[in-house]
Amino acid sequence: MALSLADLLTVPALSLKNMGSVRxxxxxxxxxxxxxxxxxxxxxxxxxxxxLTTGARQGTADAQRSFVRQIRRAGAVGIGFGIGFEHExxxxxxxxxxxxxxxxxxxxxxxTPFIAIGKLVADARSSDHxxxxxxxxxxxxxxxxxxxxxxxxxxxxxxxxxxxAADLMITQYxxxxxxxxxxxxxxxEWHAVALSTGKRDASTLWLRKPFQDDGIVDYARxxxxxxxxxLVQRRHTARQIAGQVLADIVRGTLEAADxxxxxxxxxxxxxxxxxxxxxxxxxxxxxxxxxxxxxxxLESTVAAxxxxxxxxxxxxxxxxQLGDPAVLGRALSRxxxxxxxxxxxxxxxxxxxxxGLRWSYFEAREAATRxxxxxxxxxxxxxxxxxxxxxxxxxDMAAEALGPLVAFDSAHGAELxxxxxxxxxxxxxxxxxxxxxxxxxxxVRYRLxxxxxxxxxxPAVTPDRVQLWLALSVRxxxxxx
Numbered sequence: 001m002a003l004s005l006a007d008l009l010t011v012p013a014l015s016l017k018n019m020g021s022v023r024x025x026x027x028x029x030x031x032x033x034x035x036x037x038x039x040x041x042x043x044x045x046x047x048x049x050x051x052l053t054t055g056a057r058q059g060t061a062d063a064q065r066s067f068v069r070q071i072r073r074a075g076a077v078g079i080g081f082g083i084g085f086e087h088e089x090x091x092x093x094x095x096x097x098x099x100x101x102x103x104x105x106x107x108x109x110x111x112t113p114f115i116a117i118g119k120l121v122a123d124a125r126s127s128d129h130x131x132x133x134x135x136x137x138x139x140x141x142x143x144x145x146x147x148x149x150x151x152x153x154x155x156x157x158x159x160x161x162x163x164x165a166a167d168l169m170i171t172q173y174x175x176x177x178x179x180x181x182x183x184x185x186x187x188x189e190w191h192a193v194a195l196s197t198g199k200r201d202a203s204t205l206w207l208r209k210p211f212q213d214d215g216i217v218d219y220a221r222x223x224x225x226x227x228x229x230x231l232v233q234r235r236h237t238a239r240q241i242a243g244q245v246l247a248d249i250v251r252g253t254l255e256a257a258d259x260x261x262x263x264x265x266x267x268x269x270x271x272x273x274x275x276x277x278x279x280x281x282x283x284x285x286x287x288x289x290x291x292x293x294x295x296x297x298l299e300s301t302v303a304a305x306x307x308x309x310x311x312x313x314x315x316x317x318x319x320x321q322l323g324d325p326a327v328l329g330r331a332l333s334r335x336x337x338x339x340x341x342x343x344x345x346x347x348x349x350x351x352x353x354x355x356g357l358r359w360s361y362f363e364a365r366e367a368a369t370r371x372x373x374x375x376x377x378x379x380x381x382x383x384x385x386x387x388x389x390x391x392x393x394x395x396d397m398a399a400e401a402l403g404p405l406v407a408f409d410s411a412h413g414a415e416l417x418x419x420x421x422x423x424x425x426x427x428x429x430x431x432x433x434x435x436x437x438x439x440x441x442x443x444v445r446y447r448l449x450x451x452x453x454x455x456x457x458x459p460a461v462t463p464d465r466v467q468l469w470l471a472l473s474v475r476x477x478x479x480x481x
Contacts, residue, residue: 002029003124005050005078005104014117016080017107019090021099028077031125033118039063040070047075050121052114054085061093068097078103080117084110139163139216143223153227154178160220166211170195172203172228172293181208193217196225203228235303236291239314242266242304246315249354250306250361259354266302268317274357275325276348277316277332278364285341286312292339295331297323315364317357320350329374344368347376366473398474401467404454416454417472419447423459424469 006026009016018026031048034041037056045051051071058064071079079098081090090107098105108114142163146155153170161168161180169179169186176182186192186206195203205224207217245262248254254262260270268274277298281289290305294316302317318328329345336343346368348360367375405416419437423444426432430448434441448459457464
């Protein structure tokens with residue numbers, strides 16, 4: 001522990017004597033001892049020193065008073081005045097000026113070398129430094145042990161919170177990962193420490209002010225960064241594995257017993273009702289989406305990522321008893337906005353068994369096409385019903401109907417598929433299609449004739465129009481290949 005003047009006055013071997021006012025505090029820790037015979041040593045002091053002098057340059061009262069003022073401005077803790085050299089006693093003018101500015105003054109007898117005082121202060125500082133190092137090493141071991149013995153990040157952070165005597169919080173991708181004071185949220189009363197996780201500004205450790213830090217926060221910061229990286233990797237791997245199961249179920253390639261067993265391995269209860277939350281993201285945002293933390297309301301759900309061809313989707317399998325689907329969808333949407341992803345959330349209906357999960361998936365997929373932030377299933381979807389049926393080869397039927405158009409567009413740079421989509425979307429109005437696509441009406445009619453000739457389905461005939469509409473819907477909503 002650092003010594004103060006009060007501590008030095010109790011050392012018999014030094015024979016120091018307090019010459020200042022009894023009102024002058026003597027308990028300020030001494031950082032170092034500075035010996036000087038300069039008239040103005042202020043430029044060579046950094047604050048916290050005990051200044052020792054024999055007064056060789058303080059021959060007049062004015063010089064003595066000026067010396068005291070310079071010492072005070074420098075932030076020194078006091079003056080040790082050596083007698084028996086230039087002065088037989090501590091000069092009264094120096095004592096009076098020191099009392100005026102509450103600067104402690106001690107008399108150092110001729111028999112006490114300045115180096116003895118300096119050695120005591122240095123030894124105390126060194127002992128204090130070693131004590132801090134030993135304590136810091138013990139704290140390092142405690143934090144590492146809490147992380148490695150199965151407690152994980154929560155155990156480490158609880159230990160760290162006790163060490164710094166303050167609440168802690170970790171946010172990642174804008175979402176709260178852990179907090180000793182849940183729901184408070186970081187603000188001006190919190191100190192931010194950036195965490196290195198390979199994602200710029202993605203992860204932050206927050207400490208509520210005031211907090212104690214003797215260097216343990218820097219060490220903990222490294223441990224937390226490593227563990228967060230491990231969590232991201234484990235989360236991404238788990239979601240990929242779940243995605244493989246979900247892709248097989250959606251494609252209908254599993255027998256009922258196999259599908260049930262694989263869902264149970266994911267900790268999904270097939271006998272209970274579950275619904276799907278679905279988000280489609282562009283390629284550049286999908287890496288973030290696939291690894292982001294979920295809002296607390298959805299942390300217990302099974303998350304899966306499906307990435308095949310043009311399909312980049314995050315799926316959440318949510319037990320119906322977890323809450324209102326629209327409320328949970330909005331929580332997911334807010335979390336995505338915090339991460340910087342703007343994409344609609346599609347919600348499927350709540351059904352039991354693997355086939356019900358397929359149905360919920362297609363409903364969620366169709367709902368997401370409506371483009372709102374959160375899209376609930378509004379009514380029974382004929383397309384979703386047919387796609388979810390294992391006995392109806394809808395994808396094959398759609399490919400057979402639209403294949404000639406896709407091939408013609410690819411070969412000739414035409415826009416027959418787009419024209420057909422616009423025609424059906426605009427209720428068969430040639431004039432509306434011409435305006436939407438900036439075409440002459442005769443061009444639209446000619447394209448419709450080409451569509452009829454290539455597919456064998458006439459868009460102007462109601463049964464054929466239904467067939468084409470279903471084919472386009474299936475093409476848009478079909479499961480990953």
